[in-house]
Amino acid sequence: MSTETLLTVSDFSVVYDVDPPVEAVSGVTLELQRGEILGLAGESGCGKTTLAYGIQRLLKPPAIITSGHTIFHDESGEDIDLNTLNPAQMRAFRWDKVSMVFQGAMNSLNPVAKIGAQLDDVFETHRPEMSAAERRVEGERLLEIVGVGSERYRSYAHELSGGMRQRVMIAMAMALRPQLMIMDEPTTALDVLVQREILIQISELRKELGFSVIFITHDLPLLLEISDRIAVMKDGRIVELAPAEQIYRDAEHEYTRKLLGSFPSLTGDRGGFSYGTQTGGR
Numbered sequence: 554m555s556t557e558t559l560l561t562v563s564d565f566s567v568v569y570d571v572d573p574p575v576e577a578v579s580g581v582t583l584e585l586q587r588g589e590i591l592g593l594a595g596e597s598g599c600g601k602t603t604l605a606y607g608i609q610r611l612l613k614p615p616a617i618i619t620s621g622h623t624i625f626h627d628e629s630g631e632d633i634d635l636n637t638l639n640p641a642q643m644r645a646f647r648w649d650k651v652s653m654v655f656q657g658a659m660n661s662l663n664p665v666a667k668i669g670a671q672l673d674d675v676f677e678t679h680r681p682e683m684s685a686a687e688r689r690v691e692g693e694r695l696l697e698i699v700g701v702g703s704e705r706y707r708s709y710a711h712e713l714s715g716g717m718r719q720r721v722m723i724a725m726a727m728a729l730r731p732q733l734m735i736m737d738e739p740t741t742a743l744d745v746l747v748q749r750e751i752l753i754q755i756s757e758l759r760k761e762l763g764f765s766v767i768f769i770t771h772d773l774p775l776l777l778e779i780s781d782r783i784a785v786m787k788d789g790r791i792v793e794l795a796p797a798e799q800i801y802r803d804a805e806h807e808y809t810r811k812l813l814g815s816f817p818s819l820t821g822d823r824g825g826f827s828y829g830t831q832t833g834g835r
């Protein structure tokens with residue numbers, strides 16, 4: 554993996570301006586490398602989603618960004634300070650450079666529209682120079698890539714299983730070849746095997762296509778398996794950020810060890826997960 558930085562987040566803070574105010578994210582600083590999968594773990598309410606939305610300026614009132622900068626080091630060599638983009642530039646940026654897969658995203662497909670048409674829309678809107686034939690070829694290719702199969706191009710969303718629909722959402726998120734995909738609990742609604750299969754596939758794809766991933770979940774065992782590095786968040790702060798293997802073997806922070814300890818499969822009693830024996834991941 555190269556050590557070229559893709560994203561620099563510095564001293565990033567978000568407050569929800571309610572009564573009393575909630576300091577959801579406090580002074581977060583991190584660097585994301587190009588091609589890296591960074592796992593973001595932490596208990597419910599610790600600020601993971603707020604941070605992910607904040608990085609992309611997707612927050613709405615009562616959220617206020619009270620400090621911080623996000624610099625995107627574009628592949629063109631340009632450094633883009635997201636604070637300086639106007640709303641239209643930010644929208645374009647979000648599709649072109651960064652995409653997001655939300656929790657339960659599969660439910661945002663239109664059940665009575667064909668998968669192909671929904672993929673086609675993405676290209677029509679953001680790549681107006683593409684011909685209809687090019688859009689179809691690219692749409693079918695993406696469905697192959699995410700393991701749905703190009704023959705599903707003509708299926709309706711309601712004809713697909715939850716796992717298939719989630720793969721379609723991932724195909725859409727990849728459609729414009731973003732340099733960063735942010736995934737917030739993208740597969741929690743799926744059964745464990747399907748979830749694992751999709752994640753291992755994402756991990757393979759990013760090796761092939763070179764994008765970076767920020768992956769958010771409560772599921773620390775899963776993160777250990779697919780992430781290069783893991784950031785552990787608590788009460789709006791990142792308390793530990795280290796290579797996945799180091800987190801597993803030798804977590805520094807007491808809170809991380811507590812979090813690890815809350816998964817029986819990691820403590821060895823059930824023989825579930827053991828680091829280094831899985832076939833997927835890195």
Ligand SMILES: Nc1ncnc2c1ncn2[C@@H]1O[C@H](COP(=O)(O)OP(=O)(O)OP(=O)(O)O)[C@@H](O)[C@H]1O
Nearest residue numbers: 569571575577596597598599600601602603604615
């Ligand atoms: N719209 C809002 N108004 C007020 N407080 C909010 C709002 N959204 C989130 N919060 C608070 O901000 C904090 C961080 O929430 P956030 O959703 O970012 O946590 P999370 O780590 O993503 O949790 P989960 O794992 O449950 O998704 C929590 O205390 C939450 O209650």
Ligand SMILES: [Mg+2]
Nearest residue numbers: 601602603737
């Ligand atoms: Mg969340």
